[in-house]
Amino acid sequence: MSDTRVRNVGVDLQDANEENLRLVQAIVADNDGAQVTRMPGLVRVQVPSCMTIRRETVETHLGREWETPEFQLAIVSYFGHISTWEDDEIVIKWDH
Amino acid sequence: MARKLSMKQRYAALTRDLDWTPSYVDEEKLFPYTRFEGIKVNDWAAWEDPFRLTVDSYYKYQAEKDKRLYAVIDSFAQGQGHLSLSDASYINAMKLFIQGVTPIEYAANRHFSFLARHYNGPGPRFAALCQSVDELRHTQTEAHTLSAYNKYYGGFHSWPKQFDRVWYLSVPKSFIEDAMASGPFEYLIAVSFSFEYLLTNLLFVPFMSGASFNGDVPTMTFGFSAQSDESRHMTLGLEAIKFLLEQDEANVPIIQKWIDKWFWRGYRLVSLIAAMLDYMLPKKVMSWKESFELYFEEQMLEGLFKDLEFYGIRPPADVAVAIAEKEHYSHQAYWTLYQYSYAAGFTTTIPDAEHLDWLSAQYPDTFDKYYRPLWEKAAKIEADGGRFFNTGLPQLCQVCQLPMLFTEVDDPEVVAVRDTVFEGERYHFCSDGCARIFADEPEKYVQAWLPVHQILQGSCGGPTLPEVLAWYGFQDGDSGEYVGSADQIDWQQWHSDEPVRS
Amino acid sequence: MPVTALYPEYKYPSRSRQELYGDDILVHVGLRGNRLFAAPSTHRVPPAMTFAAFLTDIVTPWVSSDPELDPQGLRGWTLDGSAITPEDTATLADLGVGHKSLLTFEA
Numbered sequence: 001m002s003d004t005r006v007r008n009v010g011v012d013l014q015d016a017n018e019e020n021l022r023l024v025q026a027i028v029a030d031n032d033g034a035q036v037t038r039m040p041g042l043v044r045v046q047v048p049s050c051m052t053i054r055r056e057t058v059e060t061h062l063g064r065e066w067e068t069p070e071f072q073l074a075i076v077s078y079f080g081h082i083s084t085w086e087d088d089e090i091v092i093k094w095d096h
Numbered sequence: 097m098a099r100k101l102s103m104k105q106r107y108a109a110l111t112r113d114l115d116w117t118p119s120y121v122d123e124e125k126l127f128p129y130t131r132f133e134g135i136k137v138n139d140w141a142a143w144e145d146p147f148r149l150t151v152d153s154y155y156k157y158q159a160e161k162d163k164r165l166y167a168v169i170d171s172f173a174q175g176q177g178h179l180s181l182s183d184a185s186y187i188n189a190m191k192l193f194i195q196g197v198t199p200i201e202y203a204a205n206r207h208f209s210f211l212a213r214h215y216n217g218p219g220p221r222f223a224a225l226c227q228s229v230d231e232l233r234h235t236q237t238e239a240h241t242l243s244a245y246n247k248y249y250g251g252f253h254s255w256p257k258q259f260d261r262v263w264y265l266s267v268p269k270s271f272i273e274d275a276m277a278s279g280p281f282e283y284l285i286a287v288s289f290s291f292e293y294l295l296t297n298l299l300f301v302p303f304m305s306g307a308s309f310n311g312d313v314p315t316m317t318f319g320f321s322a323q324s325d326e327s328r329h330m331t332l333g334l335e336a337i338k339f340l341l342e343q344d345e346a347n348v349p350i351i352q353k354w355i356d357k358w359f360w361r362g363y364r365l366v367s368l369i370a371a372m373l374d375y376m377l378p379k380k381v382m383s384w385k386e387s388f389e390l391y392f393e394e395q396m397l398e399g400l401f402k403d404l405e406f407y408g409i410r411p412p413a414d415v416a417v418a419i420a421e422k423e424h425y426s427h428q429a430y431w432t433l434y435q436y437s438y439a440a441g442f443t444t445t446i447p448d449a450e451h452l453d454w455l456s457a458q459y460p461d462t463f464d465k466y467y468r469p470l471w472e473k474a475a476k477i478e479a480d481g482g483r484f485f486n487t488g489l490p491q492l493c494q495v496c497q498l499p500m501l502f503t504e505v506d507d508p509e510v511v512a513v514r515d516t517v518f519e520g521e522r523y524h525f526c527s528d529g530c531a532r533i534f535a536d537e538p539e540k541y542v543q544a545w546l547p548v549h550q551i552l553q554g555s556c557g558g559p560t561l562p563e564v565l566a567w568y569g570f571q572d573g574d575s576g577e578y579v580g581s582a583d584q585i586d587w588q589q590w591h592s593d594e595p596v597r598s
Numbered sequence: 599m600p601v602t603a604l605y606p607e608y609k610y611p612s613r614s615r616q617e618l619y620g621d622d623i624l625v626h627v628g629l630r631g632n633r634l635f636a637a638p639s640t641h642r643v644p645p646a647m648t649f650a651a652f653l654t655d656i657v658t659p660w661v662s663s664d665p666e667l668d669p670q671g672l673r674g675w676t677l678d679g680s681a682i683t684p685e686d687t688a689t690l691a692d693l694g695v696g697h698k699s700l701l702t703f704e705a
């Protein structure tokens with residue numbers, strides 16, 4: 001990377017139901033500097049450099065079991081590179 | 097019973113363990129299409145699918161997405177939802193969508209199922225298979241959602257036929273067929289990377305947000321439902337490009353050339369989206385310019401391309417032209433649709449005063465100077481009892497097939513024209529980008545089926561305009577001016593009889 | 599540069615080649631300095647047509663949908679990028695107008 005400016009990564013989620021709002025809260029809780037913005041039907045969370053979505057934190061916010069593939073029901077789009085999608089966490093970041 | 101496998105183990109079991117090495121057929125014969133493009137793959141096993149999708153989880157989540165969508169469609173229909181749209185003119189955007197976008201989804205379904213057979217590696221084959229099923233789902237859900245409007249509005253009835261015939265729909269048709277006529281690697285860079293990763297956010301996100309804002313909940317829902325698959329497709333595009341760049345250094349210049357080409361092809365295609373965003377949504381969410389800055393300049397140029405720099409990839413050639421054009425793009429595209437809408441499957445109209453002011457505010461440097469005067473002139477023609485239509489058939493770009501409607505970057509009053517003579521015949525282009533694409537592969541683009549040239553050849557139903565429009569499958573009320581159209585009259589009728597809503 | 603194709607001798611004819619139009623040619627006509635018309639337009643004409651007939655039969659009907667434009671005052675003609683001064687009696691062929699040439703003018 002030639003300049004040192006911090007690049008954001010982020011996800012756009014459907015602003016559809018209570019569960020997605022809790023998902024947003026879980027992401028905010030795990031990622032310092034998370035910024036939440038809204039458009040009709042959509043909620044965007046972006047963070048500097050790297051975003052981690054942890055199963056445990058999401059489960060705490062939802063009050064139920066949650067599998068990381070369920071994230072596919074909420075996500076509309078993202079920017080960055082999905083570098084990890086495991087049972088316990090999803091990590092989105094730029095590689096270089 | 098065995099301990100539950102992790103996602104990683106399950107994915108490995110599905111892909112690697114169900115694959116085999118051919119013993120009595122050469123690999124080159126088994127996969128005949130993966131060499132001619134000059135791309136070198138040394139290790140197919142290095143392909144990573146971060147989603148680690150397996151058959152059971154794929155169907156589980158897709159079924160859930162469909163269940164949610166169809167519940168919304170049903171309740172919208174039961175609640176007479178078509179009456180609570182912002183305005184009947186909104187529906188024009190949906191007509192353009194089903195005519196121009198849905199057939200691309202179907203073409204993508206066909207081609208990904210071909211690729212699901214033809215990549216050497218099981219990882220990309222399975223990703224292509226899932227995407228093929230996704231794209232069929234998109235085709236079906238879009239048709240189902242929008243068929244609800246077909247009962248009430250013109251213009252929705254013959255979209256698959258129109259995609260093959262109508263002049264402005266040759267823009268998306270030639271785009272996807274150009275990609276399908278490429279090799280399997282170029283197709284990935286064209287569709288998965290350049291279109292899905294770089295550009296679909298511009299198409300789906302603000303547009304579906306617009307649907308939500310304009311009371312079209314089913315469209316918003318199918319849009320977001322399709323887009324949730326899109327994040328997988330974007331990932332396929334990004335994985336594909338990183339994989340190919342890492343495999344062999346010799347791949348880098350080939351990939352760069354494809355990025356240059358397909359960025360430009362895709363960008364020209366989304367001029368129709370620019371027109372929709374700024375002109376066809378009664379309630380606006382964001383302007384083309386704002387959306388281009390956010391989804392392309394910020395996320396792609398500032399984000400992604402900094403990552404790709406590592407591999408020796410630079411931003412697409414002509415990206416500076418696209419940036420300069422953001423001030424003009426939607427205005428020039430919709431101005432064209434406005435004056436040829438007598439031959440379109442939707443209607444157009446002069447933006448009202450509030451809309452013009454919104455455009456001035458969004459485009460302070462260009463709208464009042466270049467475009468408001470055109471609308472004022474159109475309004476004057478209308479005040480004198482006319483309606484401005486351009487009666488000449490437009491000259492088309494040989495590559496993107498749009499009318500030659502774009503202007504020079506340094507002079508928005510001069511139409512940009514590029515031409516070349518190839519084997520004794522003259523060809524015209526709308527831009528340096530399209531001219532360069534032709535120069536690289538002239539043998540491909542001389543075959544373009546240009547709608548205007550075909551009409552004049554007599555292959556579109558007959559020599560007169562009514563014959564051509566009949567061959568296009570247009571019916572009374574599909575085309576022309578919105579004010580006074582069947583859609584507008586019906587809408588007013590429905591709302592005048594209506595009891596006051598609480 | 600040639601196409602990178604699956605097989606050698608990838609070669610197909612143009613779908614807009616002149617012979618598909620009988621004795622006619624296609625001519626593109628563009629109006630400079632007037633953005634009312636979003637794009638130049640394409641017409642099928644016989645090359646033996648005189649320039650005067652081209653003006654009355656092709657160009658005038660096209661530009662007349664601009665009520666402020668005087669179809670008598672068309673000037674500043676160019677053919678494929680070079681200025682020309684066409685005589686009314688010259689045919690399009692005499693002027694050097696070929697298949698898919700672009701003529702532009704101002705009003």
Ligand SMILES: [Fe+2]
Nearest residue numbers: 201231234322
């Ligand atoms: Fe799709």
Ligand SMILES: [Fe+2]
Nearest residue numbers: 292325326329
């Ligand atoms: Fe897709």
Ligand SMILES: [Zn+2]
Nearest residue numbers: 493496526530
């Ligand atoms: Zn073009």
